[in-house]
Amino acid sequence: MPKPSLTTHRLSLQLLALLISAMGFYQTVNAQQRPTLTAEQQQRMLIHAVADKENLYVIPGFDGGMSGGNVAVLVTEDGVLIVDNKFSYSYLDIMEMVRRVTSQPVRYVLNTHHHADHAGSNASFMPAAQVVAHRNVRKNMLANDLPGVPEILFEQSATIFLGGQEVQSHHFGRGHTDGDSVIFFPQLGAVHTGDLFVWGERLDGSTLAPFIDFANGGSAAQWTATLDRLLALDFDTVIPGHGPILRKADVRVFRSKFDQLLSRVQILIDDGVTRDSIVSAIDIEDLNWPMPATRIEQIYDELIR
């Protein structure tokens, strides 16, 4: 057999990477299919620098269906740390974006939670990078038969030093799931919140609203207390789970809207409104959080306990 040329070697490496992500694809319970995006949508998903935060970049994500979650990229002279990694098919896309800003290897991957639009390509990163997550991310990924289960876990917080940069991952309590982490860059004054904080519109133009994953330990009742611990951190710039880069004041706005949602459900419970009539009785139009009826009913169920 002839010695394989450099080109075929490269090609087989690419095939291997494709195979690895394809394996992840087939193991995923909710099969993910790469959507067809318009040129304008693709343009919105290009990596860009976070203003005034040296060496911090974002690969944008606006929804759980088409663009995935926001990926934060911290570049140091000793390697790259990323927060979240979109879908099972996103590995090569993310690496292409990272290669636009650095030739350093990705050494750490932090998961904000287990969902397949945030931790979907863990498995593809794991041969070369350490994936670090809260213990319940592992629990939830095993329970949902998701690939790329993290092996380095923490209960309260984990700190990574890389190339002179400190990165902290904090579990502040339940909210979107029971394994949510907030990633804090103390030297930069920036956070990635995961889906504890989402904002704005999806790529299809519909409006994002908080989702409480009750099946995976999420809690509406505890969400604002979890946000209060996030707000105690010293930061000015926020990368939400989905949506544009925002300011700390926007997290306060989100928290107050969430508090309104809870107190309106609670007032109706106190007035004796039944589960069957909660959706017709509540008015949350002004919050601009479109929600399916089941979500309101689940919040009712949690608060009436």
Ligand SMILES: [Zn+2]
């Ligand atoms: Zn999520």
